[in-house]
Amino acid sequence: MEHHGGRRGQAERDAVTVEIGYALCSAAFAAAVVFGAVAGPALAFDLPAAFSVLLVRAGLVIAAVLFAVRVVSVLLRFQRSGQPSQPGRTRPDS
Incomplete structure (x- = not known):
């Protein structure tokens, strides 16, 4: 999100909020799956x-590391991708 000076608009704030929520939810799901795969046999047998x-x-360790890596990677990818200049419109190169 290339915003130099000034305040962010409501659409930009909403996009950041949605992306943070997606990053946290997808990271929690991935961490839970990995924890279940690694620790599941110990809990089941x-x-x-x-x-x-x-x-x-x-x-626990692998799930925590995966959670952090997933959140950071999603947020960095969002930051690099930028956003369309107008809501509902995409850039020509996308």
Whole structure:
């Protein structure tokens, strides 16, 4: 969003709000899926205690890292893409 000086319009603020919401929701979903895939066997089956703890902790760490990476990547991609100059219109090169 290339906005030099001045205030952002309502449409720009709404676009940023929607993008932040999308980044958080998609990151939470991806983190939950990865946590379930990594820690799921430890929660579903009767595994040795040390192995269960290892899987759950690994799932938490991987899910947290994935959450942060997903949020940052979505917001950076949004920042680089810019927005159409008029609502409802796309740029000719898009």
